[in-house]
Amino acid sequence: MPGDPDDLVVLTSAASELQAGLWISVLESHGIRGVSPGSAATTLRWEVGSTDPYRLFVRRADVDRAREVLDNQRSDSIDIDWNEVDVGESAEVDEAAPPDGSSPFVMLGLVLVCLVLVLGAVIVALSWGGVP
The missing domain is CATH 3.30.70.1530 (Hypothetical protein rpa1041)
Structure with a gap:
C-alpha cells in the first residue's frame, strides 16, 4: 500500500x-x-x-x-574556488598608530571625565558640610 x-x-x-x-x-x-x-x-x-x-x-x-x-x-x-578569486590587496596598516587603537584624544577624554567626577564629589562634600 x-x-x-x-x-x-x-x-x-x-x-x-x-x-x-x-x-x-x-x-x-x-x-x-x-x-x-x-x-x-x-x-x-x-x-x-x-x-x-x-x-x-x-x-x-x-x-x-x-x-x-x-x-x-x-x-x-556555481561552485566558487576561493583560492582563485582575486580579493585585492590587503589594507595598509598605519605604523604610527598605537597597536591598541588608543589615541591622545581618548586619554584626554578619560582625564576630563575623572576630573568632572572628582569635582562633583568635592561639591557634594562641601554642600553637605554646611548642613548642621
Whole structure:
C-alpha cells in the first residue's frame, strides 16, 4: 500500500537551517509546498544537533518532482574556488598608530571625565558640610 499522497515524507536533509530555507524557497518557486522544522524544533531535542540534520518534508505526491527540482538546482549552481578569486590587496596598516587603537584624544577624554567626577564629589562634600 503506497500511503496517502498528502502525507509528509522526508525529501532530503540540509546541513543548516539556512540551507533548508533556501531549498524550501526553490521548491515553492516551482509550486511545491515544503516544510522544514525550525531551529526550536531541532535544538530542543536530547540528541546532538549534528546527528539530526535539518530535514525537508514534502507531500508524498510531490516527492519525485521535488527531487527533480533540487537536482536541477544543484546542477545549475556555481561552485566558487576561493583560492582563485582575486580579493585585492590587503589594507595598509598605519605604523604610527598605537597597536591598541588608543589615541591622545581618548586619554584626554578619560582625564576630563575623572576630573568632572572628582569635582562633583568635592561639591557634594562641601554642600553637605554646611548642613548642621
